[in-house]
Amino acid sequence: MSSFRALRIDKTDAGQTVSVVDFPESELMEGDVVVRVSHSTVNYKDGLAITGKSPVVRRFPMIPGIDFVGTVTASETDEFKPGDAVILNGWGVGETHLGGYAEAARVKSDWLVPLPQGLSPADAMAIGTAGYTSMLCVMALEKHGVTPKSGPVLVTGAAGGVGSVAVAILGKLGYHVVASTGRSEEAEWLKALGASEIVDRAEFASPGKPLQKERFGGVVDSVGSVPLANAIAQVKSGGAVAACGLAAGMDLPTSVAPFILRGVSLLGVNSVTVPKPIRVEAYRRLAQDLPRDKLAAITRTISFDEIIPTAQAIIDGKVRGRVVVEI
Template identity: 65%
Template sequence: MQEPFKAILVTRDENKVQSVETREIGLGDLMDGDVIVEVEATTVNYKDGLAITGKAPVVRHWPMVPGIDCAGTVVQSDHSGFKEGDAVILNGWGVGETHMGAYAGYVRLNGDWLIHRPSGMSAHDAMAIGTAGYTSMLSVMALERYGLTPSSGPIVVTGANGGVGSVAISILSKLGFEVIASTGRTDEAEFLKSLGATEVIDRAELSEPGRPLGKERWAGGVDSVGSHTLANVLAMTRYGGGVAACGLAQGMDLPATVMPFILRGVALLGVDSVMAPKPLREEAWQRLTQDLDLAKLHALSKTIGFDDIIDTAKALIDGKIRGRVVVDMKK
């Protein structure tokens, strides 16, 4: 282990004004945990963008190293489940929010938060998937548990150009589902179709206040947007359909009525990736090795270096990033 090492640190002053900078820190600056991981790759998620820009109160402990995802190698362990040299993945558990995260050379973690990286999956590919792709897989699994199959009908995916949406399209299409992609960037229609979408609609069709019950258009959905978008997705879901809700890019409100639930038997399926139990995480990551086309994953991913994280986080919040971003910590 080399000290010191670079880290991105979010701080705020006595007036609660937030600032972000790159500093050199040491292992003694990290928080408690029984496993130390050398970070090989990480990613920039929407939540990371919020943490760095301060656009939402994501950070709840100061100072904080952001970064909710990492793939790396165990360099020291006092946890019975992990040993030096193990390849591991971290997603969620409040890391990057209340516990120092992945935007550093090393991270000290609770071993219970880690899973072993699936055999044959590189650190780069694991972070091309990241929390966004892992959440997409959890959402698809929720639809499957509810009983939806390709024969049930089309699935709408909102926020289609984002990390969750783009991976969800790829997974669903590989499983044989017809996918309708909703996006604010309709000029990206060909890209979304290359991922497997059969139809692309403008998010304006869903993002404004709509009718309590609309025309039945799809059997289910994966929604990372919330607010009016989720309300309209529910209002247009077919009888007996289900919608997996996993995000709130438009807002955390849900201006809907009970009509889709009591007149059409529609189900709203909540998907949580942050505190999901380990067996569910392991199942999702194993499914990703089978149900996600790596060629499509590479098509929707770009790689940056550590020094590009802050600017990329700002661009992500401004809606200027398509698909997934991988941070190569050695670059």
């Protein structure tokens, strides 16, 4: 195709603008694989990029969308051939490299992983960066030795994209999941996903002591700031926290006490530049350990024209679970 439909962010003296445009294929960025994009998704970072609430986009003009799945149409590498189904998460796509809210993308082959057997393209984007990050968090806790016998696992931001997938995965694996959310109306939905208990996020919202009552064997945190500090303070001796987000802020007002007096480990989870073998393993585990009915229960599908209002809604905390975009 000589051109294709895309969502483009431009920056002017008056600020940021977002519009649907006819984008020339000749203006795609460098890469050795061209993909015909079939689906994308809306993550919290996509919301930040489109609304301009945070300086996620560092190149203009930019096609946002940090995830996509599609079919290879041209390849300069032996690793992929035309017709292969591939997934992309991260690597600065939608931030510094033209992203997934377009009918076509040109990217580096090392950024792509094959779509695993058992996952449809829509499934892959129902998972998206949020769900893929959830699995990386679970894998990090497992590597540290956190098992269902270690005690309850807290999931913060449980109604969001990362949290809801984490609840479903951990529930399937036999963990006692404590879901923290500020949306009391989502309690039954979270229990259906696999949560054993629901707690109000207000319990973690105010500054607390650096050491509190030991409650959790592990934590999956996508919130950061004071809630993360309180979660760390409530982890049992030898437990671990997998931290992957900053919905409440980038600060971490805690002390060394939990780490040197209880041996708690803080495991940082980066989903953007993960080596390919780990990405491939994460998707293999997602195909195996994320129940498809639970994935369907946390997912809704929108059209290309609904991306912009959905981006605002996710920033406003009005989106639960995962959103698939049909490109």
